[in-house]
Amino acid sequence: MTSSEAQPTAPPPGPWPPRDAEHLLVSGEQMAALEQQLFASGLPVEALMEKAALALSRALRRHHGGVLERHGAVVLVGPGHNGGDGLVVARELHLAGLAVAIWSPFERHKPLTASHLRHTDWLGVPELQAPPDPAGPALWIDALLGIGQRRPPDGALQELFRERARQRPGRLVAIDVPTGLCADSGRCLGEAAAQASHTYTLGLRKSGLVQDDALRWVGALRRIDLALAPALLTGLPAAQPLGLAPGDLAAAPWPALDPAAAKYGRGRLLVVAGSERYRGAAALALEGASAAGCGSLRAALPACLAEGLWSTQPHVVVSRALACDDQGHLALAQLGEAELDRLDAVLVGPGLGATVGADGHGGRADEAQAWQRLQGFTGLLVLDADGLNRLAALGADDWLRERGGPTWITPHRGEFNRLFPQWSDAPALEAAAAAAGLSGAAVLLKGARSVVAASDGRRWQLLEAAPAAARAGLGDVLAGYGAAVGAMALAAGEDASAALLATASLAHADAGLRLQQGGAGRASAQAVARCLATGNRD
Numbered sequence: 001m002t003s004s005e006a007q008p009t010a011p012p013p014g015p016w017p018p019r020d021a022e023h024l025l026v027s028g029e030q031m032a033a034l035e036q037q038l039f040a041s042g043l044p045v046e047a048l049m050e051k052a053a054l055a056l057s058r059a060l061r062r063h064h065g066g067v068l069e070r071h072g073a074v075v076l077v078g079p080g081h082n083g084g085d086g087l088v089v090a091r092e093l094h095l096a097g098l099a100v101a102i103w104s105p106f107e108r109h110k111p112l113t114a115s116h117l118r119h120t121d122w123l124g125v126p127e128l129q130a131p132p133d134p135a136g137p138a139l140w141i142d143a144l145l146g147i148g149q150r151r152p153p154d155g156a157l158q159e160l161f162r163e164r165a166r167q168r169p170g171r172l173v174a175i176d177v178p179t180g181l182c183a184d185s186g187r188c189l190g191e192a193a194a195q196a197s198h199t200y201t202l203g204l205r206k207s208g209l210v211q212d213d214a215l216r217w218v219g220a221l222r223r224i225d226l227a228l229a230p231a232l233l234t235g236l237p238a239a240q241p242l243g244l245a246p247g248d249l250a251a252a253p254w255p256a257l258d259p260a261a262a263k264y265g266r267g268r269l270l271v272v273a274g275s276e277r278y279r280g281a282a283a284l285a286l287e288g289a290s291a292a293g294c295g296s297l298r299a300a301l302p303a304c305l306a307e308g309l310w311s312t313q314p315h316v317v318v319s320r321a322l323a324c325d326d327q328g329h330l331a332l333a334q335l336g337e338a339e340l341d342r343l344d345a346v347l348v349g350p351g352l353g354a355t356v357g358a359d360g361h362g363g364r365a366d367e368a369q370a371w372q373r374l375q376g377f378t379g380l381l382v383l384d385a386d387g388l389n390r391l392a393a394l395g396a397d398d399w400l401r402e403r404g405g406p407t408w409i410t411p412h413r414g415e416f417n418r419l420f421p422q423w424s425d426a427p428a429l430e431a432a433a434a435a436a437g438l439s440g441a442a443v444l445l446k447g448a449r450s451v452v453a454a455s456d457g458r459r460w461q462l463l464e465a466a467p468a469a470a471r472a473g474l475g476d477v478l479a480g481y482g483a484a485v486g487a488m489a490l491a492a493g494e495d496a497s498a499a500l501l502a503t504a505s506l507a508h509a510d511a512g513l514r515l516q517q518g519g520a521g522r523a524s525a526q527a528v529a530r531c532l533a534t535g536n537r538d
Contacts, residue, residue, distance in 0.1 A: 016499055017248045021228055025207040025241040025429075025461060028147035028183035034203070034232055045112060048226070049081060052202045053088030055224045056175060059200055060089065061096070063222075064139055064173065071137040072099030074128070076179075078144035079106040080113060085175050085202070086143020087116035094125050101138070103128040105157065131156075134163035140172040142194045144179040147206060152190025153180050165195040174199040177206060178217045185427045186211030186218075193217045200224050205243055207429060210463055212448045221463070239457030241429050244502060245464055246510040252503040255488040266295025267487035268343045270319060271480060272335060272387075273350040274301050276328035281351025281385070284473045284525050286313055288480030289347070291533035292504075294487055300339055302330055329353025333366040337373060345380035345487035345496070349387025350476040371399070378405040380486045380496040384479035385415070392418040400439035406496040407441040408486065410479055416445055433459055442498035444482070446475060450505055454498030462509050466523050469512030473525030478508045481532055507532060 017023045026034075039045055061068060075090040077083040083104065094100045102117075102125055109117060121127065132140065145153070152158065158180065164172055173196050177183045180193025186208035196219045201209055203226045209218050257266055269289055274282025282301050289297055290313070298319045301309065306321035319339045323331050330352045340346065371394060374381060381403065383391060388411050391399060396419040400407055409419070416431065417424040420438075423431040432445040432453035445451045448470070452460045482504035486496040494500075511531035515523040 016251060016253055017242055017244065019233065019236070019240070019242065020230070021204055021225065021233065022223070023242045023244075023248075024204050024233060024236065025210065025243050026204045026236070028149075028177075028206055028208075030236065031147055031204060031206065034228070037232060037235075045081070049084050049088060049112065052224060052226060053085045054092065055226070056085065056200055056202075057089050057092035059222065059224060060093070060139075060141070060173065063198065067137075067139045067171070068093065068098050071139065072101070073139045073141055074101050074103060074132045074136070075141045076132075076144050077102055077104035077106075077109075077113070077117070078146065078179075079104075079109045080146060080148070081110065082143050082146030082176060083109060084113040084116050085146075086141060087113065087120055089141060089143070089175070090125055091116070091120055091123065094120070094123060099138070101126045101128055101132070103132050105131070131160055134160060135167040137168070137171070140164065142172060142174040142179050142196065144194075146176045147183040149177065149180070149182060149189060155190075158190050158192040161194045162192045165192075169195070170197040172196050174218070176200070176202050177209065181208065181214060181217050183208045186214030187427075188213070188217065195219075198222060202226060203228055205463075207241060207461075208427075210243060210449050210461055211428060215448055239433070239459065241451075241459040241461055243463040244460050244506045246506070246513060249503070249507060249510060252506065253497070253499050254503065255485065255492045255494060255500075257488060257492050261295070261491070263295035265491055266293070267345070267484060267489075267491045268296040268298075269294050269484050269487040270298045270300060270339060270343050270346045271350075271483070272300045272322075272332070272346065272348040273352065273476070274305050275330040275351055275353040276302055276304055276324045277353050278351030279305055280473060281476045283312070284476035284529065285347060285350040285480035286316055287526065287529040288477035288482075288532070289484040290315070290480075291477075291529050292481050292484035292488065294484035295491070297484070298339075298343075300335055324353075327353070329355075331367060332370040335370045335373070340373060340377050343377075343379050343487075344490040345382065345483050346374065346377060347382045347384065347479055347483035348374065349382075349384035350479055352386035352390070354386065355390050355393050368394075375399060375402060376404045380406050380408065380483070380490055382408045382410065382479060382483040382486065384410045385475065388415045388419060396420065397438055400441050403440070406486075407439075408444065408482065408496070408498075408501050409439075409441050410444040410446060410475070410482065412446045412475070416443075429453075429459055429461065433457060436498070442496075442501050444501055444505055446478075450509070452498055452502040452505055458498060460499075460502040462506060464513060465509045466512035466516040468516045468520035469509075469523040469528060471523070471525060474512070474528060477525050477529045477532075478505065481508055481529070
């Protein structure tokens with residue numbers, strides 16, 4: 001049974017995933033505005049701080065109890081409410097009999113934080129007068145600056161964090177946001193930030209904490225649930241990004257195939273991939289497509305692959321053996337109307353090689369005609385890898401807007417920047433949304449935490465992925481798998497929605513995570529394809 005067939009047979013009602021505290025990603029400003037709504041409703045600031053910090057204290061003792069019992073903690077206290085959270089944590093750890101010290105490099109503190117500082121002093125919690133020893137064994141709890149950071153911390157503080165990471169890696173945890181990190185973009189504000197083994201973010205996940213730039217500083221991200229009233233979250237924009245974790249796959253909008261459907265009613269996909277230089281990409285894309293359970297799988301491949309395909313993938317029909325140029329790159333000129341007939345979806349791109357020819361049209365004139373035929377294709381068109389690089393030479397914006405059917409594009413950041421140079425410096429969530437809105441295509445911007453954006457503004461971002469699966473060929477498997485899932489949806493009379501692209505991306509990431517549990521070496525591209533097909537790690 002394939003991974004998609006193992007899921008519910010009908011799409012779930014309402015949005016996927018739910019717009020709740022477990023899935024919403026917010027900016028620091030949005031989180032601050034939600035807190036102000038709570039305070040305006042009558043909830044005292046002190047009550048929210050106590051609620052958050054008590055939950056934090058329990059989490060720290062649960063996850064770091066051994067270190068705290070043996071070596072205690074040093075709480076780094078800032079001037080604002082992030083520092084107040086840290087002081088309540090220090091109080092609770094001290095009252096539990098653990099060794100705790102406080103260090104605050106600030107002379108002034110907000111009134112509530114100053115009150116907590118007086119109380120910890122009254123309790124006898126020692127306050128360090130000099131910076132803590134970066135080689136010390138105690139767990140550092142970073143409660144310095146929180147979500148409002150816009151400028152880098154001073155140089156001495158950056159150097160202290162740098163030394164801590166060098167001398168005692170893994171012995172720092174952060175409350176809400178590591179010091180020196182932007183909560184919105186995930187970018188380091190200076191030359192160094194606090195490098196946390198764990199970041200305990202309060203209430204809702206801040207969008208910057210799941211961006212690729214943030215991962216080395218954030219470590220394992222854990223959300224501290226504050227049981228926020230659902231009514232508080234309804235005012236967030238409809239296009240608020242949502243985080244996806246493997247547990248969301250069970251309710252994902254998998255294609256609801258007719259159980260009596262024959263092969264042509266279970267998705268018809270053509271894969272245009274490979275070249276003399278990059279032969280493996282085609283095989284991996286076809287393995288990914290096969291893993292989804294697509295009923296009819298065809299391929300347009302270089303002649304060097306087409307001839308022997310029957311021996312390794314006998315279920316794939318070769319629609320056309322295509323020529324390669326003298327550099328070994330696949331030429332699309334022979335891809336005609338006949339190959340595009342009676343299909344639900346076409347995948348173009350893995351391993352094609354660089355653009356053929358150089359006449360200013362992204363290839364020779366006859367190849368440009370093949371792109372015109374693809375533009376008029378009314379089924380789902382999935383463009384990946386070198387298909388995107390060739391599209392960049394055609395002028396992606398206009399070409400995509402004039403497409404005759406739904407389009408999914410799956411670039412990594414380099415390919416995205418060639419397609420949409422105007423957003424090359426934008427954070428992934430913003431860049432993908434802008435490109436989807438302009439082009440009308442669903443955009444999967446691949447990365448350590450991939451983003452999917454719909455043309456209507458909806459966005460999803462993966463919260464987990466396997467570093468060990470970041471290998472050559474993984475994107476080829478994803479392109480084939482996603483295209484096949486899209487073909488199956490169209491065969492079932494459904495839309496090739498961006499939510500379905502997000503579902504395929506999440507399933508692909510989940511396969512890598514499950515394989516990584518058995519050892520980093522197991523998460524190869526071929527193993528990911530097998531895992532998608534069987535649901536097993538083997």
